Amino acid sequence: MLMPTTSTAVHTAPASRTAARAAQPAPASHKLTGPIEMMGAPMSFGRNGEIYGEGEPADFVYKVVSGTVRTYKVLADGRRQIGAFYLPGDVFGLEVGEEHAFSAEAIAATRVLVVRRSALMNLAARDSNVARELWTLTGQELARVQEHIVLLVKTAQERVVGFLFEMAARRPAGDTVELPMSRQDIADYLGLTIETVSRTLTNLEHEHAIELPNSRRIVLCNRPALNEMHG
């Protein structure tokens, strides 16, 4: 639907790989062996590479091995709303209906595992543990989106601080957050403009709540202060 400007997708048909599937390095996930690891075929996407489009048949389920993925919708007036960011270990593209509700793109060079949804469904019909795992994944997604709703009704500063906490919790690395996405991506996730995101981060730095060694790295050097700020 929306052609990426600098797509360098290596594969475009996930079905083209069914061999050589058992030799992945273990992805950064709490679950080291599951249906997707067992059955998944590796695929790679370049920066801005389109993984699937909104409204397309949801025939495949994906798990991030490395890199980052964003899902989004483009509204009628051209504005883009980002639904989620997916980091290594995260599953995305799992739909209960027949179509993808959002489009998905790689933010930077990204490797994923791909598995046919029908294969998972067949497995789930026979194995209640797999069925439960699919349900759990959908439930985690639901919880995440509910948190997102709460973020979206707050002030700009609360949204930005909430986003920083969210990212810090997902990639525990002390107080340093490494952002794989641009300011525009953050703005479109938070329902703000790029200018407001930038200004808010600058303010937080002036108040000594964060440090900005560079634009993609943020140090949460005063968590109590940040906690005060996020409602």
Place this chain on the structure above:
Amino acid sequence: MLMPTTSTAVHTAPASRTAARAAQPAPASHKLTGPIEMMGAPMSFGRNGEIYGEGEPADFVYKVVSGTVRTYKVLADGRRQIGAFYLPGDVFGLEVGEEHAFSAEAIAATRVLVVRRSALMNLAARDSNVARELWTLTGQELARVQEHIVLLVKTAQERVVGFLFEMAARRPAGDTVELPMSRQDIADYLGLTIETVSRTLTNLEHEHAIELPNSRRIVLCNRPALNEMHG
């Protein structure tokens, strides 16, 4: 947690009813027989009656028979965000985790069917159709919340019009929408103030897009015009 001001809950312990369960009038739902109808115990709540609180163990699943339910969170600064409205036939309170993510209240006098979550889980472990139904319910909830996110990043007019379309689609009754909830409820669902909701409705009426016979009844008398307005 939050005591309702005029609670008139008839039952407070759903487990107190296990007999007399097969004689409900069929609720307005596309699914006339399911686990909840088969196993559910009836309960009633008065206006503003608390059904469960955020953070409480999610031991029961509910289906609306009559009336309307809202789920909500109260933010740190006292603002209330409504997560969803549930109308007759809708299932709510089904959590994948162990706790309720939102609080639930009856908006007006409401009857529900209640079933133990553990009973559904046991059934699902043996019957993959039940498992699939639980997953489908969670997936529908996910789709609804994703739509809600898209609403929340639009302008006030777009949010209000989107809300009217949402309600009209859920209770197909020609172009007339009967609102069970107050302006404050609508405002807290849309992330707006009550004044902005009221003004927006007045504007829509002036533009002959809707009619307001009274504050709880809205006629969508110009759908093409409304469609233009909601991005």
Place this chain on the structure above:
DNA sequence: CGACCATTTGATATGGATCAAGCGATGTGG
């Protein structure tokens, strides 16, 4: 009738958007 509560309407304030320019890193061709 009168009290109460939900809703509407009016006046003003403000947070974030918009418009516009500047800055710093990265990469490319001469």
Place this chain on the structure above:
DNA sequence: CCACATCGCTTGATCCATATCAAATGGTCG
């Protein structure tokens, strides 16, 4: 190796949609 184009980000000035504050209206129930 440097001039220069490009891109992502920051900063500044102004505007506007919506919040806030305040009061009037209207419907409901004792």
